[in-house]
Amino acid sequence: MTNETWGHVRGELLKRLGKNNFVTWIEPLRFAELRDGVARFTVPTNFFGNWVERNFSDQIRQQLISAGASVDRLEFTVEAARPAVQANAAATAPEGQPASAAAAAAETPRAARPAHPAADDSELRSAPLDSRFTFDTFVVGKPNELAHAAARRVAEGGPVSFNPLFLYGGVGLGKTHLMHAIAHELQSRRPELRVLYLSAEQFMYRFIQALREKQIMDFKEMFRSVDVLMVDDVQFIAGKDSTQEEFFHTFNALVDQNKQIVISADRAPGEIKDLEERIKSRLQCGLIVDLHPTDYELRLGILQNKAEFYHNQYKGLTLAPGVLEFLAHRITTNVRVLEGALTRLFAFASLVGREITLDLAQDCLADILRASDRKITIEEIQRKVAEHYNIRLSDMIGPKRARNFARPRQIAMYLAKKLTPRSLPEIGRRFGGRDHTTIMHGVRKIEELMSTDSQLAEDLQLLRRLLEA
Ligand SMILES: Nc1ncnc2c1ncn2[C@@H]1O[C@H](COP(=O)(O)OP(=O)(O)OP(=O)(O)O)[C@@H](O)[C@H]1O
Known part of the structure; x- marks a missing residue:
């Protein structure tokens, strides 16, 4: 494979991974050689190599193969430190030569770094941000408007007004999307800020790596030097004692310095099992916002x-x-x-x-x-209908025949027939042991009324929607 091929592949990766990922993770890679089906690249640090291997190697390999290279696997090695003179000389050599490429690798991350003396920025890289997850592509509705507004406020990068911002909600409701949107926005509005986004799992991974490599002081210094720390899926560290401990100290140090923290989880802090009480209480100090199920x-x-x-x-x-x-x-x-x-x-x-x-x-x-297909239960239907018509559940099921009880009861029978797979006798049993013919009569009555009584038809539509939401 030539460097020209690699240049072409880089172009494809830029399109597929988005600019942020490309600049952070692909640009610093230097192609060294392709031999016996192994494509070798040099990388600035071990952490960087591991990260690219875990997150992007499949896509890189696929693109290399599409470009005609015969690649079985990729290998990432940290380039050896070299004297400054040699690096400078190599950097001026013609682009694309593997030897000079390695030298350029040493230069690239440095050039991209802001001037912060505290920690090594190559280690401070955020997890990849999805270029599609921006505020522009986030659709706002009733269930997520508060979370959106709070995220927007943090993304302005102004004075810290609540710390942390804690976003929680069920699976796939947009927590990660909002966090990436904050990071994108901060990157463009306040490029001088050191914003670190990562999942709680990655926090643990980096912590363990630092312990293994006896670089725990560097780890602490790095995390304490950020301006905005965003940790996704924090429930992951529940039950992991040492990671929790470290997270707690990092959290406190940043709050003490008035640095913004944004956390997400699948449930409220108080409901995360096996999370230390002191962490729960710290997490509850800021603004806790729930992303409700979509409507x-x-x-x-x-x-x-x-x-x-x-x-x-x-x-x-x-x-x-x-x-x-x-x-x-x-x-x-x-x-x-x-x-x-x-x-x-x-x-x-x-x-x-x-x-x-x-x-x-x-x-x-x-x-x-x-x-x-959501499994709607007869009890749910009875409850919703009773609520809607403002009658007691016991009256819905009981024997009273007055119209203001009988009609809602028939509506509930009708909905039970339409929205659940239950048979007429089964429905009858749940309506105070009524006979299946009574249920059939109720269902028919509502079917008849639907075409003549527009109010009833509207009520039915609304109830159906509430039950199916
Ligand atoms: N309001 C929204 N507008 C546009 N897209 C959305 C919205 N909410 C969620 N999505 C999209 O749904 C998908 C899942 O969202 P996301 O990954 O942010 O969920 P999550 O809450 O972090 O889920 P998990 O608990 O699995 O981590 C993403 O593709 C995201 O863009």
Whole structure:
């Protein structure tokens, strides 16, 4: 493989990984040689090499192969320290020569560093940021508006008003997206700030590495020298005593220096099992914001955004009306699944050259739709309907025949039939042991009324939506 090939591959990697990842992780790599199926690169530090190997080696290898190189694996070695004179001389040699490339590797990270004397910046590199996770691409709705507003405030990089900002919520609701968005924004607004984003797992990994390499003082100094520390998925360190201890000291040191900390987790600090009490209490000192499960409107907004993006990517593909609404209704689990469904749908439609219709969506996404079908229970239906009509649950199930109890009861019977797989006798048993014919009568009555009573039809629609959300 020539350096020209590597140049071409770098171009492809820039497109695929985004500018941030490219500048941080690919640019400093220097191609040394390709021999016996092993592509060797020099890297500035061990940590850097390990990181690239774990996170990008598959993509690098794939691109090398696509460019015609026969590569089985990659190897990253730290280049040997060399006298300054030699490095300077090599840096002026023609670009692309492996020997000079190694020297340039020594130069590149230094050139990119801000002037901070405290720690070695090559170790301070953030985990890769996803270039798609910005505030521009984050769709705001009721369930996430507070989290979004708090993240925006931190991203302004002004005086620290709450410390830490603690974002929590279920799987795939946008915690990581918001954290990356903060980091992107801070990088462009306040490039002089030292922003460190990493997952709690990576924090532990670096801590263990520092212990192993007897560089714990460097580790402490490095973490205490940042201006903004962001730790994703902090629940990971629960039960890991030494890591928690170190995290606690880092946290305190930064708070004492009035440095901003942003933390995310899958639950509130008080609910993280096996997390030390003193850490829980520290985490509770700032602003705790919950990312609620998405509602229909937010899901639809996210889908519309994504569909617009795909329309540009897959020119000529048409999307029939109602498909996005259908997906927003049916896939309620999490945004990652929702996005995955749309990605698959566009890719499939473009392969078969068909319009994206409801039928196509149902065929192509059958597995996702099946898995996403929420199991609505009869008890849930009874509770929601009772709440909606402001009657007691006992009256909904009990024998009272007055219209203001009987009608909601029939509505609940109707919804139980439509939204659960339960048989009429089973439903009858859950409605105070009524006969299956009573249930059938109730269901028919509501079906009849739906076409003449618009208020009832509206109520039904609302209840359905609440139950399916
Ligand atoms: N409001 C939103 N607008 C646009 N995209 C979103 C939104 N919420 C989530 N996403 C997208 O959903 C996917 C999952 O989000 P993210 O990785 O941030 O979730 P998470 O809460 O960190 O999940 P996990 O608990 O698995 O770490 C990402 O592709 C993200 O861009």
